[in-house]
Amino acid sequence: MRRVTQDLLIGAVFSALSGWFLHALLLGAGTPKAAPAPSKAAEPVWPAVAESAPKVASYAIEAKLDTELHRISGRETIHFVNRSSTALHELWFHLYLNAFKNDKTLFLRSPFGAGRSGDKAKEYGYVDVKKLAIRGGDGQDLWPTRDKHSPDDPDDETDLRVPLPSPLEPGSELTLELEFEDQLPELVERTGFVGSYHFVGQWFPKLARLEANGTFAHFAFHAQSEFYADFGDYDVTLDVPSAFRVGATGSRVSEVHDHGRTRLGYHVENVHDFAWTAWDKFETRSERIAGTEVRVLYPPHHEQNAEAELASVRFALPHFNARYGAYPYPTLTLVHPPETASNSGGMEYPTLITTGGPWYSTIGGGRFIEVVTTHELGHQWFYGLLASNEHAEPYLDEGFNSYAEADAMETQYGAGSVFSGFGLSASSSALNRLFSAARGGDEKVNQGAADFATFRSLGALVYSRTATVLGTLARVYGKERFNHALGVYARKFRFQHPTTVDFMSVMQSELDSRAVTALTLALSERATVDYLVREISNAPLSAAAGVFDGPSGREQKKPEAPRDTAEYASRVVVYRHGTLQFPVEIELGFEDGSKQLRRWDGSGFTFNVDNEGPSRLVSVNVDPQQRILLDDDRSNNWLSIQANSAPHVRESALYAAQVLLGAFGP
Amino acid sequence: VNANVEPRLTRLSRSAAAGMLLWISRTVLALLASYPVLLAVRASSMTAGPEGDAVLFQPGSLMLLELLRVGGPWLSSAATFALVLLGLSAILELIPLAVALDLLATPDRPLLQRAARGFRLFPRFLALGVIALLAQSALLLAASLLGAAFKPMLASADERLRSIAPIALMGLGLLACGWFGGALDIARAPPASTSCRINVARGAGASRRLPEAAPATRVVRCVSEYGRQRARGARCHLVLGVLRSSACFGTNAGTRLRGPSIGDRIRARLARALARCGARAERRKRLNQAGCTFRYS
Numbered sequence: 001m002r003r004v005t006q007d008l009l010i011g012a013v014f015s016a017l018s019g020w021f022l023h024a025l026l027l028g029a030g031t032p033k034a035a036p037a038p039s040k041a042a043e044p045v046w047p048a049v050a051e052s053a054p055k056v057a058s059y060a061i062e063a064k065l066d067t068e069l070h071r072i073s074g075r076e077t078i079h080f081v082n083r084s085s086t087a088l089h090e091l092w093f094h095l096y097l098n099a100f101k102n103d104k105t106l107f108l109r110s111p112f113g114a115g116r117s118g119d120k121a122k123e124y125g126y127v128d129v130k131k132l133a134i135r136g137g138d139g140q141d142l143w144p145t146r147d148k149h150s151p152d153d154p155d156d157e158t159d160l161r162v163p164l165p166s167p168l169e170p171g172s173e174l175t176l177e178l179e180f181e182d183q184l185p186e187l188v189e190r191t192g193f194v195g196s197y198h199f200v201g202q203w204f205p206k207l208a209r210l211e212a213n214g215t216f217a218h219f220a221f222h223a224q225s226e227f228y229a230d231f232g233d234y235d236v237t238l239d240v241p242s243a244f245r246v247g248a249t250g251s252r253v254s255e256v257h258d259h260g261r262t263r264l265g266y267h268v269e270n271v272h273d274f275a276w277t278a279w280d281k282f283e284t285r286s287e288r289i290a291g292t293e294v295r296v297l298y299p300p301h302h303e304q305n306a307e308a309e310l311a312s313v314r315f316a317l318p319h320f321n322a323r324y325g326a327y328p329y330p331t332l333t334l335v336h337p338p339e340t341a342s343n344s345g346g347m348e349y350p351t352l353i354t355t356g357g358p359w360y361s362t363i364g365g366g367r368f369i370e371v372v373t374t375h376e377l378g379h380q381w382f383y384g385l386l387a388s389n390e391h392a393e394p395y396l397d398e399g400f401n402s403y404a405e406a407d408a409m410e411t412q413y414g415a416g417s418v419f420s421g422f423g424l425s426a427s428s429s430a431l432n433r434l435f436s437a438a439r440g441g442d443e444k445v446n447q448g449a450a451d452f453a454t455f456r457s458l459g460a461l462v463y464s465r466t467a468t469v470l471g472t473l474a475r476v477y478g479k480e481r482f483n484h485a486l487g488v489y490a491r492k493f494r495f496q497h498p499t500t501v502d503f504m505s506v507m508q509s510e511l512d513s514r515a516v517t518a519l520t521l522a523l524s525e526r527a528t529v530d531y532l533v534r535e536i537s538n539a540p541l542s543a544a545a546g547v548f549d550g551p552s553g554r555e556q557k558k559p560e561a562p563r564d565t566a567e568y569a570s571r572v573v574v575y576r577h578g579t580l581q582f583p584v585e586i587e588l589g590f591e592d593g594s595k596q597l598r599r600w601d602g603s604g605f606t607f608n609v610d611n612e613g614p615s616r617l618v619s620v621n622v623d624p625q626q627r628i629l630l631d632d633d634r635s636n637n638w639l640s641i642q643a644n645s646a647p648h649v650r651e652s653a654l655y656a657a658q659v660l661l662g663a664f665g666p
Numbered sequence: 667v668n669a670n671v672e673p674r675l676t677r678l679s680r681s682a683a684a685g686m687l688l689w690i691s692r693t694v695l696a697l698l699a700s701y702p703v704l705l706a707v708r709a710s711s712m713t714a715g716p717e718g719d720a721v722l723f724q725p726g727s728l729m730l731l732e733l734l735r736v737g738g739p740w741l742s743s744a745a746t747f748a749l750v751l752l753g754l755s756a757i758l759e760l761i762p763l764a765v766a767l768d769l770l771a772t773p774d775r776p777l778l779q780r781a782a783r784g785f786r787l788f789p790r791f792l793a794l795g796v797i798a799l800l801a802q803s804a805l806l807l808a809a810s811l812l813g814a815a816f817k818p819m820l821a822s823a824d825e826r827l828r829s830i831a832p833i834a835l836m837g838l839g840l841l842a843c844g845w846f847g848g849a850l851d852i853a854r855a856p857p858a859s860t861s862c863r864i865n866v867a868r869g870a871g872a873s874r875r876l877p878e879a880a881p882a883t884r885v886v887r888c889v890s891e892y893g894r895q896r897a898r899g900a901r902c903h904l905v906l907g908v909l910r911s912s913a914c915f916g917t918n919a920g921t922r923l924r925g926p927s928i929g930d931r932i933r934a935r936l937a938r939a940l941a942r943c944g945a946r947a948e949r950r951k952r953l954n955q956a957g958c959t960f961r962y963s
Contacts, residue, residue, distance in 0.1 A: 195822075299825060300824070300825070301824070301825060301826050338825060339825050339828075339829075340825075358825070358829060359825055359826055359829070360829065414725070415724075415725030415726035415727075416725065416726075423723075424723075424727060424730075425725050425726060425727060426726065426727045426731070427725075427726035427727070427728070429726065429728070430726045430727050430728040430731050431731065433728060433731070433732075434731045434732070434734075434735055437732075437735060438735055587716075589716045618716075619715065619716035620716075621715055621716055621717075626728055633736065634712075634728075634729065634732045635710060635711045635712045635714075635732065635733075635736050636711065637715070638714060638715030638716065639714060639715070640714055640715055640716050642716075645708075645713070645718055645719070646704060646707050646708050646713045646718060646719035647718065647719065648718075648719045648720060648722065648723055649703070649704055649707045649708075649713070649719045649722065650700070650704050653700035653703045653704055653748075654693070654696050654697055654700050655696075655914070655915075656700065657695075657696035657697075657699040657700040657748070657752060657755075658692055658693065658696040658914040659914070660699075660752055661692055661695065661696055661699070661752065661755060661756055661759065662692075662910070662911055662914070664752075664756055665692075665755070665756035665759050
């Protein structure tokens with residue numbers, strides 16, 4: 001027994017020492033970075049922010065949900081104002097629930113795996129319009145006069161034209177009355193049901209956006225596309241079984257219980273869509289954050305996720321308020337769908353966002369919940385308040401919001417904004433750069449959502465490359481200056497449906513024409529940049545030798561013998577591949593350990609860096625601060641004439657091999 | 667030699683020697699197994715900068731992700747090759763393990779004999795390892811299949827139960843694997859000292875010294891002697907495992923705390939020492955040339 005004790009004692013001593021090392025290691029690597037204190041710089045000057053949107057289409061809807069058949073019967077009133085410059089002879093309706101009607105629709109015939117969720121419908125869904133009439137008119141049902149299918153697509157019924165019986169002059173108003181019935185599909189792309197869980201988006205007949213020139217920005221529902229609509233006010237009454245908990249766009253203004261059912265009234269102004277969810281198993285939490293009533297609906301046992309989501313909003317809501325103007329609505333609803341309905345997660349609607357993830361998402365070093373919550377919250381500005389055309393210019397929402405999300409996450413969590421653990425950390429910027437560099441040259445960023453070859457391509461370019469382009473500008477021009485420019489854009493064009501032209505005009509005024517050129521090339525012309533360095537040369541300095549004709553006649557100078565204390569002429573050539581130009585720093589390292597920083601404005605394709613000094617140039621590092629996130633290949637940014645070694649990798653690989661041998665070996 | 671009367675210091679030094687032997691063998695084999703990955707990383711030129719490979723471990727992992735993007739195909743091939751080497755290393759490590767077990771179990775034996783014994787036991791250890799590996803794989807496969815079979819049954823169950831059930835089954839599978847591993851340890855430890863047959867014979871001999879004992883008592887003595895030997899083997903494995911893992915982890919953690927590359931530091935220190943020697947020799951030569959008498963101080 002004594003021998004056993006002694007042997008184990010030796011092991012215990014080793015283990016104690018190891019524990020001490022581990023403790024020291026964790027203290028060194030895992031200490032979370034405190035959020036930087038707010039700078040005390042002068043208050044930035046912002047443009048005035050519109051308090052209300054120009055209302056074009058306002059909706060009053062009464063909807064009754066049959067939770068057994070997953071059907072919604074509804075009545076709808078649309079108050080429409082022709083704010084364009086021309087008389088209207090037709091209206092365009094988006095009936096996007098018809099995207100799930102059969103396998104031949106534009107949405108469902110798209111190659112799956114290329115869509116957002118990658119899933120096909122298992123039970124189909126559709127919307128039937130029973131009646132469409134003009135209030136105060138002759139009572140004629142206009143619906144039979146509609147086109148029977150989307151333009152040039154006989155298999156799709158998501159984009160339908162209805163001729164008006166008489167022209168609607170500019171400034172004139174019209175009230176339409178509709179009756180409709182929805183059959184929800186089994187959950188596909190954020191719409192439908194799973195068991196008793198219902199997520200109801202793109203569910204009511206909705207007018208396409210009327211542009212200023214009198215044309216409707218109408219488009220059939222494509223698997224890669226999102227939405228575009230006019231602002232208005234929404235009054236919606238939802239009739240659901242009393243056992244169901246409901247989350248919806250806007251504020252709840254009434255609640256009436258009657259014979260086992262509940263009628264919930266919702267009101268919201270200055271939004272362009274309405275979505276809701278109903279489930280009999282939801283649990284809820286509410287909290288007032290930055291003047292907004294935030295409500296989380298989550299499945300049982302997801303308390304940790306709900307807390308993580310609220311924690312994200314506690315930071316991100318004030319952060320986005322400061323960056324892009326105050327959130328103008330009194331409520332914000334977060335919906336965490338159950339695991340079986342994950343396809344409805346990660347989506348944004350006005351004042352309602354969905355997150356997602358299994359109940360154990362907060363375990364480990366990943367910040368999936370925080371990333372999704374912050375991303376979807378950011379949409380309240382770029383999708384909700386700016387409301388650019390997501391079909392024609394998706395990067396104006398998803399791309400800008402990806403930058404905003406990365407900025408918020410890195411402000412809160414530092415370099416470990418996506419993952420932090422096991423001695424490693426990963427930032428949002430690094431991940432965006434990874435996807436951006438992998439597919440940067442495939443297609444241009446600024447194109448319609450339906451024009452991308454695949455959704456993966458859209459994801460890498462619209463989300464990641466746009467964020468990387470903006471991140472590069474932020475690092476080149478300074479984060480504060482660039483964020484101010486983006487803040488000016490977000491405030492100036494609130495409720496205005498801005499386009500690329502609007503964005504560029506702000507960049508021109510807030511940054512400069514070089515920034516606009518870089519943005520235009522990077523976003524619209526697949527432009528790239530790659531800084532690289534190929535060789536370093538050093539030559540001892542000596543007096544010039546040879547034959548010289550001077551005023552005192554011809555003179556011959558012999559080469560000097562090498563001296564121990566020679567000075568060196570060093571040169572390195574830095575190259576720029578691609579058409580994007582950014583100013584860049586070049587760090588020179590000398591044999592004596594000294595360093596010098598040189599700057600190149602990025603013009604031209606090569607830049608000679610010369611130096612004369614007592615020490616030889618031994619290393620070059622182009623862009624040592626990693627400002628040019630767009631740099632296509634960072635492995636050629638440096639050169640060192642000293643031996644190439646990898647001690648950290650060797651030690652990490654060695655230890656990993658030791659651990660694996662321990663796990664699987666004898 | 668009676669272990670109970672063996673000087674404590676000698677016995678401790680044998681334990682330390684066994685641990686050291688295993689640590690050295692594991693380090694050497696791990697170096698061999700990890701070398702392809704190291705070469706792939708160095709070939710990617712991500713480490714060619716002035717900061718070497720320190721950039722790969724910067725916060726945010728921008729350069730680490732760049733390495734995965736730029737060097738992905740090479741790294742994947744290197745990792746595959748490293749896994750093959752790792753498997754070979756795991757097999758080769760059985761030899762030093764046998765020697766270390768012998769060191770713990772038998773006090774006096776020349777090193778060469780211990781090594782020969784290690785080689786002799788290698789086929790037996792390998793066979794035992796393969797049997798255990800097959801049994802462990804079958805257990806994990808069964809756990810996985812059982813988890814898949816449960817999945818439809820749990821479709822309407824609580825979300826936590828749905829996700830925990832397969833993990834719990836896999837955990838049970840892993841526990842069973844651990845039990846098999848322990849059984850393997852016990853099975854291969856006694857051969858380092860005595861065979862099963864000798865253990866039983868010892869027990870029988872001991873019981874013969876008790877003529878008045880009943881036959882049942884004799885059987886119990888045989889079994890208990892056998893069990894004692896097995897328990898001794900298990901203890902040897904436990905001690906060796908703790909020593910080896912602690913040494914590997916401690917070295918790695920210490921390296922990280924002290925900065926990168928102990929090897930580089932040792933090389934640099936040796937180079938400095940050699941340079942000092944050279945300078946001293948040069949100085950002595952000059953003094954001799956100048957006619958001075960050089961004395962060592």
